[in-house]
Amino acid sequence: MKELRARYDITQEELAEKVWVTRTTIWFLEKWKYNPSLKLAYRISRILKTEIEEIFIFEEEDFIEEN
Amino acid sequence: MIWKKEWFTLKKQWWRLTPKTWQWYAYLIIVISIIFLSANVIQNNLIKITKILNSCWNNSCDLIIQSNIVKITIFGVILSVLIIDIISIWENIKKDEREYKIDAISERNASWFMSFMLFLALFFNIFTPYFNYEKSINFFIIFLLLWWAFVKYISFYILERKWE
Numbered sequence: 001m002k003e004l005r006a007r008y009d010i011t012q013e014e015l016a017e018k019v020w021v022t023r024t025t026i027w028f029l030e031k032w033k034y035n036p037s038l039k040l041a042y043r044i045s046r047i048l049k050t051e052i053e054e055i056f057i058f059e060e061e062d063f064i065e066e067n
Numbered sequence: 068m069i070w071k072k073e074w075f076t077l078k079k080q081w082w083r084l085t086p087k088t089w090q091w092y093a094y095l096i097i098v099i100s101i102i103f104l105s106a107n108v109i110q111n112n113l114i115k116i117t118k119i120l121n122s123c124w125n126n127s128c129d130l131i132i133q134s135n136i137v138k139i140t141i142f143g144v145i146l147s148v149l150i151i152d153i154i155s156i157w158e159n160i161k162k163d164e165r166e167y168k169i170d171a172i173s174e175r176n177a178s179w180f181m182s183f184m185l186f187l188a189l190f191f192n193i194f195t196p197y198f199n200y201e202k203s204i205n206f207f208i209i210f211l212l213l214w215w216a217f218v219k220y221i222s223f224y225i226l227e228r229k230w231e
Contacts, residue, residue: 020161020163021163021164021165022163022165022166024163024165025163025164025165025166028165034165036164037164039164040164
């Protein structure tokens with residue numbers, strides 16, 4: 001996500017404002033410390049003009065852990 | 068509603084709104100001033116009515132009381148509208164989804180702790196009289212516990228139906 005952001009020259013702050021989250025959330029997403037909702041993932045993929053699967057990797061373990 | 072969504076940025080934690088434009092500051096100053104003014108007018112008129120009721124018994128006094136009641140009603144309506152408007156800001160401004168989760172989990176933990184403390188209080192309330200040779204159950208604690216359970220299951224029922 002960080003690379004994609006750099007490619008489109010968007011700062012964390014700008015991306016956060018566009019997808020209606022805080023800059024901290026973007027920071028957590030880039031550090032793989034937070035799993036976004038499907039809605040947020042879609043919004044980010046639209047802004048970065050990339051498929052969701054290319055930005056986020058789904059891991060079964062995370063799903064089990066959260067539930 | 069008086070306020071506009073564009074005046075704010077995202078809500079961080081439930082009480083914190085980040086103002087984005089000068090309109091928000093203007094709104095805040097005007098609304099708080101009107102709230103204080105309304106509260107002051109209502110209070111003064113209530114004092115006047117009380118004084119008149121204690122000292123005057125003729126028809127002219129009734130007219131004065133009526134005019135005071137009209138003032139209280141007008142300012143009461145203004146006050147209610149502004150308070151509803153302020154509450155609607157908190158309701159309508161979106162929250163960051165991560166902070167929403169954090170907030171929800173914190174609220175849940177606070178609720179668990181609170182209910183645990185209430186059960187503990189009830190436990191002490193039931194068992195300590197045996198040592199003091201007094202028998203009294205605090206029904207207020209039971210009432211609070213029942214309300215806690217009621218709100219929890221009503222919320223559960225509504226959400227279950229909403230997201231089925």
